[in-house]
Amino acid sequence: MNKLAVKYLGMDLRSPLIVSSSRLTSTLGSLKEAEDSGAGAVVLKSLFEEQINHYISTFDSSSGYPEADDYLANYLRSNSVDEYLSLIRKAREMLSIPVIPSINCFSSEGWTDFAKNIAEAGADAIEINVFFLPADRKKTSAEAEKVYLELIEKLKKTIKIPIAIKMGFRFSNILYMIDQFYMRKVEGVVMFNRFYEPDINIDKIDIVPAPVFSTESERRLVLRWIAMASAQDFRIDISASTGVHSGADAIRYLLAGAHTVQVCSVLYEKGLPFIKEMNKKIENWMDKNDFGSIEAFRGRLNYRNYKKPEVYERTQFMKYFSSED
Numbered sequence: 401m402n403k404l405a406v407k408y409l410g411m412d413l414r415s416p417l418i419v420s421s422s423r424l425t426s427t428l429g430s431l432k433e434a435e436d437s438g439a440g441a442v443v444l445k446s447l448f449e450e451q452i453n454h455y456i457s458t459f460d461s462s463s464g465y466p467e468a469d470d471y472l473a474n475y476l477r478s479n480s481v482d483e484y485l486s487l488i489r490k491a492r493e494m495l496s497i498p499v500i501p502s503i504n505c506f507s508s509e510g511w512t513d514f515a516k517n518i519a520e521a522g523a524d525a526i527e528i529n530v531f532f533l534p535a536d537r538k539k540t541s542a543e544a545e546k547v548y549l550e551l552i553e554k555l556k557k558t559i560k561i562p563i564a565i566k567m568g569f570r571f572s573n574i575l576y577m578i579d580q581f582y583m584r585k586v587e588g589v590v591m592f593n594r595f596y597e598p599d600i601n602i603d604k605i606d607i608v609p610a611p612v613f614s615t616e617s618e619r620r621l622v623l624r625w626i627a628m629a630s631a632q633d634f635r636i637d638i639s640a641s642t643g644v645h646s647g648a649d650a651i652r653y654l655l656a657g658a659h660t661v662q663v664c665s666v667l668y669e670k671g672l673p674f675i676k677e678m679n680k681k682i683e684n685w686m687d688k689n690d691f692g693s694i695e696a697f698r699g700r701l702n703y704r705n706y707k708k709p710e711v712y713e714r715t716q717f718m719k720y721f722s723s724e725d
């Protein structure tokens with residue numbers, strides 16, 4: 401029996417380790433390498449509606465005939481989509497592990513159009529990479545959150561395959577948002593996406609992108625929320641993402657209650673075959689601790705099961721500031 405086997409979004413995975421969405425999952429060659437290295441599933445690089453629209457706008461297509469311009473825009477858009485759909489079909493044919501496409505769109509039509517095409521291409525599940533930066537100070541957080549929920553409702557009406565929402569962590573109440581996803585019958589949540597951040601270079605006196613790769617210390621913020629979310633009574637699968645740099649990190653997320661663990665930055669650094677080493681680490685640790693399956697220890701240290709759940713609620717370093725401690 402394969403001790404690493406897990407269930408995620410209704411699918412059987414041979415390992416909880418998933419190669420998360422990035423350039424590492426954008427070609428058939430790298431997808432095959434991920435499978436050969438022991439990944440449980442792969443999430444394809446997102447199809448970005450923004451990217452497609454930008455690509456279209458870089459063509460100075462203005463012919464003076466609006467209908468001709470629309471035709472060209474639609475042609476370019478559907479070609480980008482077609483390439484993506486072809487990647488899904490070929491990957492499904494070539495691989496035996498699940499292939500999860502991912503979409504990132506910013507208009508409600510875009511979301512549903514793409515999702516429908518993807519489901520029709522034979523995807524077993526879909527990941528929705530969604531984040532709207534709230535830049536309007538007159539808008540309440542409830543109004544900003546409503547945009548996500550309306551999108552989900554629209555999606556759920558359009559496709560029948562399981563949906564995982566890859567969410568950001570900048571919500572006033574993360575557990576409320578997951579509960580809202582669950583009430584709309586979303587099957588999974590990826591906690592969390594890691595976004596592009598601008599930084600300032602003082603030599604150039606200019607804006608530069610912050611490092612795109614995560615560090616292991618970023619794992620701790622995620623750990624708390626996975627431990628809290630997995631202790632709730634909503635039935636929604638949790639896939640951990642951000643800061644997994646070793647097999648030990650994956651074990652930490654599983655102990656906190658994640659069903660699967662996504663890996664990206666460390667694979668850019670060490671190559672896809674590093675998954676083999678991570679799987680081995682999990683297996684050896686399970687043997688050492690006498691766990692016959694992932695389910696035997698998943699969530700053992702979450703907010704419900706840990707003997708002192710208040711450690712997850714604690715936010716202040718009291719003992720460092722109090723003279724009595």
Ligand SMILES: Cc1cc2nc3c(=O)[nH]c(=O)nc-3n(C[C@H](O)[C@H](O)[C@H](O)COP(=O)(O)O)c2cc1C
Pocket residue numbers: 420421422423445446447502529566592593594612613614615641642643644662663664665666
């Ligand atoms: C170069 C790069 C490209 C990425 N592209 C995508 C993407 O297309 N869609 C997406 O949902 N996440 C994307 N991500 C985010 C990763 O899937 C992942 O959630 C994030 O890097 C945190 O995981 P990590 O700490 O293991 O790197 C990308 C990350 C990197 C570093």
